[in-house]
Amino acid sequence: MALLPIVRLGDPVLRTGAQPVPDDELSSRKVQRLIDDMVDTMRAADGVGLAAPQVGVSWQLFVYEAVVEGAPELTIPLTVVVNPMVEPEGHETVDDWEGCLSIPDLRGLVPRYPAVRLRALGRDGRPFDRVVEGFEARIVQHEFDHLNGVVFLDRMRDLHSLAFYEEWERYLREEDAGPTAAKAE
Ligand SMILES: [Zn+2]
Secondary structure (H helix, E strand, O other): OOOOOOOOOOOHHHHOOOEOOOHHHHOOHHHHHHHHHHHHHHHHOOOOEEEHHHHOOOEOEEEEEEOOOOOHHHOEEEEEEEEEEEEEOOOOOEEEEEEEOOEEEEEEEEEEOOEEEEEEEOOOOOEEEEEEEHHHHHHHHHHHHHHOOOOHHHHOOOHHHOEEHHHHHHHHOOOOOOHHHHOEO
16 A cells, blocks of 8 residues: 555646546556555545546546545445546536535535536446536546646635634534535546
8 A cells, every 4th residue: 555645736637638648557556556555555544536646647547435433324335547538517506515525624615516427437447428416526527637737616606605714613604414415636
């Protein structure tokens, strides 16, 4: 297991469009190890998603997984996404809280589509095509943005909801906010 350093806002790699992973490199030891290390790094950081640019690699690759204590219905199995296309299903967006491992300690309300169509390759190079919804759709949009040099702050309608985690918990977290609201990706 190897943990990779997570780069923070200000590192130019977070503002750079990522390149597709070349077909003939996906099965290489180097890329497969990178995927394993990204999974370890995401879990160690208690995150629910991690994109390659967040570990300084400008490739179109991200991983996500949600294991929410006390809420097994919110579990999202580990998913590896390579060279994705993401399209919204429908036009309406919903606001919910987001945090980012590259913008530590901040939370803000971000509008996202409640469902998106995700087309990509898995780590074995096999294409998949599925519609994801809810929290999973939010994670996918957040990670896909990272591949295009976009962070959640750019998506906020206004910055009034932006808060440090501790203050967010104290003043802003609604009584009915689910456990996913506290997660970063
Ligand atoms: Zn992020």
